[in-house]
Amino acid sequence: MRRLIGIFCLFCASTVTQAGAQKYEPLAASVRAALHEAVSDSRPQVSSFKSPLAAADWLGEMSPRLEKRIPNRDYRIDLLRSIHYEATRAGLDPQLVLGLIQVESGFRKYAVSSAGARGYMQVMPFWIKVIGRPEDNLFDLRTNLRYGCTILRHYLDIEKGDLFRALGRYNGSLGKAEYPNLVRGAWQKHWHYDATRALARSAD
Numbered sequence: 001m002r003r004l005i006g007i008f009c010l011f012c013a014s015t016v017t018q019a020g021a022q023k024y025e026p027l028a029a030s031v032r033a034a035l036h037e038a039v040s041d042s043r044p045q046v047s048s049f050k051s052p053l054a055a056a057d058w059l060g061e062m063s064p065r066l067e068k069r070i071p072n073r074d075y076r077i078d079l080l081r082s083i084h085y086e087a088t089r090a091g092l093d094p095q096l097v098l099g100l101i102q103v104e105s106g107f108r109k110y111a112v113s114s115a116g117a118r119g120y121m122q123v124m125p126f127w128i129k130v131i132g133r134p135e136d137n138l139f140d141l142r143t144n145l146r147y148g149c150t151i152l153r154h155y156l157d158i159e160k161g162d163l164f165r166a167l168g169r170y171n172g173s174l175g176k177a178e179y180p181n182l183v184r185g186a187w188q189k190h191w192h193y194d195a196t197r198a199l200a201r202s203a204d
Contacts, residue, residue, distance in 0.1 A: 099187030121148025
């Protein structure tokens with residue numbers, strides 16, 4: 001019985017995410033307008049890769065790492081392409097975003113934290129009001145990624161590129177090391193990607 005309880009506790013611990021709660025801060029009208037414009041861009045999603053070879057290499061590297069969490073290959077590839085697109089669009093490293101999603105939601109599309117944060121990137125619902133798009137569904141794959149990447153970019157701009165502090169703001173734990181270290185750890189351990197080596201392979 002004790003062994004079963006121990007296994008159950010271990011399982012529960014493995015499914016707990018580190019989702020926090022981005023805190024509402026009053027924004028200048030110009031900032032709200034810029035965020036609204038960034039989120040509202042409805043241009044069709046195109047390839048964010050520099051070439052078909054670059055796309056094949058990155059997806060070939062990342063897809064097997066995500067297979068256990070998302071077994072459906074078509075959905076997995078669509079998710080990875082969307083993450084790469086939204087991260088690149090926001091000027092973020094796609095591998096960083098993968099690490100953040102791992103820590104925030106464990107790649108669970110319908111994850112909801114105790115604070116009410118939603119979806120892959122655990123976006124707080126107040127953002128749809130702040131940005132002025134109350135009809136948006138934060139459980140929609142691309143909507144969630146668009147909001148999450150836009151918000152992280154916003155925090156990076158506020159913190160003048162300081163990733164440690166930007167991640168703290170994203171999680172609502174500014175000044176504490178645990179969350180930024182978890183994201184960095186996931187980024188480097190599970191989602192590291194050497195683009196220069198990929199280029200060398202494609203040249204062979």
